[in-house]
Amino acid sequence: MFVRNNWYVGAWSSEVVWGKLLARRILDTPIVFFRDQNNAAAALHDQCCHRGLPLSMGRIEAGAVRCGYHGMKYDRSGLCIEIPGQATIPKKACVKSWPLVEQHGLVWIWCGDTAPECSPPDYPWHGDWLWKGGLFHYEAPQELINDNLLDLSHLGYVHVQTIGGDPNTHMNAEMRTTRGDGSVTVERFMRSVNPPPTHMRLNGYENPVDRWQRIRFIPGLITIYSGSVPAGTLRTEGNQAGGFQQRVFNAITPETAHTSHYFWSVAHEAVPNSPGMTDSLHADTITTFEEDRVVINAQYKRMRETPDKRWIDLGIDAGAIQARRIIRERVAAEQAAPMPSAASAASASAEVS
Ligand code: FES
Ligand SMILES: [Fe+2]
Known part of the structure; x- marks a missing residue:
């Protein structure tokens, strides 16, 4: 689909x-x-x-x-x-x-049969910030990668060595899910928690931090703005100040119904006297994403053994459920009208977080 x-x-x-x-x-x-x-x-x-x-x-x-x-x-x-x-x-x-x-x-x-009626999503952080990217091939469909990125509660179980930390921190995060016009945003806030290994190494934290993740989905693209600030200084609106901040670009392009291309990058602000930070963050992100890929490929292999099985949903799936709904609605609209307007795609694409 x-x-x-x-x-x-x-x-x-x-x-x-x-x-x-x-x-x-x-x-x-x-x-x-x-x-x-x-x-x-x-x-x-x-x-x-x-x-x-x-x-x-x-x-x-x-x-x-x-x-x-x-x-x-x-x-x-x-x-x-x-x-x-x-x-x-x-x-x-x-x-x-x-x-x-x-x-x-x-x-x-x-990829439509009509002329594009909107511009592709803008991504100024490939320029304003320092960044480095890569490409993964997945033996799994786009939906499972979207699920994974829209539900970062898995960090405490899958990414213990990098951006994880205590699983309870992630499972008990404050969560806000906002449905937009053709988009969904999931925000997660974790207050006064131990910094995860990557943040500690790159930012030299010695005390607890507040963490946030803002994940925005439109079909084909998930942007993630995340990081940590000293405990007590977290903002729940707009951009954070100081601390460790990164922006992760995740473009999921379906290859087939069963496989996907995953174009990604990680970007950070230039930090004085931090040579090698981009490479270090890039290397950590590869480790993290390889962990995801192992899980998701294995998950899909096992799911295909029981293609008609219905899966249960949890509270942590709220954003992923909305993303699936957005894809279903767009596909249904395209099938109902062979040449639909791309207006909703245009409005959803206009802004990235
Ligand atoms: S020119 Fe004959 S197959 Fe392309
Ligand atoms: Fe992950």
């Missing part, structure tokens, strides 16, 4: 390299990314219109794609611009192309 009229992260900018073809399945559609003659990222259906060979098996020629079987050549719009040994190019000689926007180190792809 995919929302199609939506911006998804298709690739990191650094993955789309001049002169090379990048094959990636997105929403169960094979796509080939490349750079055109102006070095702008482009995306075509990865299937030649002649006899179906993946275009990603061909080659790039001056920003156009040459099929590796009989040599048909396509421009960035998907139009065939050359057929070896044939002067006439049939009108139907073309493949589908998708709109892309490249910003903040990300290549966003509009």
Whole structure:
């Protein structure tokens, strides 16, 4: 179940390299990314219109794609611009192309069949803050990754070595779930608790802290603003002051109904005299996310043994339940009207936390 009229992260900018073809399945559609003659990222259906060979098996020629079987050549719009040994190019000689926007180190792809009516989510922290990212492949659908990120009570059990801490701290956190127009935000506040290992190491805490997490979901993207401040100084509205703060970008792009691409980054404010902080935080985040991946892949493998089973919900699932509802509603709207307005996507995308 995919929302199609939506911006998804298709690739990191650094993955789309001049002169090379990048094959990636997105929403169960094979796509080939490349750079055109102006070095702008482009995306075509990865299937030649002649006899179906993946275009990603061909080659790039001056920003156009040459099929590796009989040599048909396509421009960035998907139009065939050359057929070896044939002067006439049939009108139907073309493949589908998708709109892309490249910003903040990300290549966003509009996966709908209509022209995009909104911009991709802005993410200024890829620029305003120091950051470093990565890409994971999951043997699990988007919903389970969304569940995981929208319910951070699992920190005390899954992430003991990094951002975890006492499980009771997480299970008893104050929680606020707010449904917006096509979005849901979950906020969690933990007061006067022991700082977790990562915060202690990077911020030198010696006393209890107040912790917060603000998690915002729209289809395809979860942003997390989290950290800790000295106990007694927590704010429950707006941004925090001081302490240890980080912003984690989590773009979940469905590959198939059963697998996902997970583009992520962690960003922090520049801290004087802290060389290596970005690398250190990045390394800790990899450790953390690997822990999640092991759990989620194992969870989905076991769930597939009983596909019709109904699972129980807990109080901690409030945000995840809303996220599933948002996806269901968007998919239902798209199926009811083949060319729905993307207005709700536009309003949901306008702001990130
Ligand atoms: S399969 Fe691509 S040109 Fe024939
Ligand atoms: Fe986790």
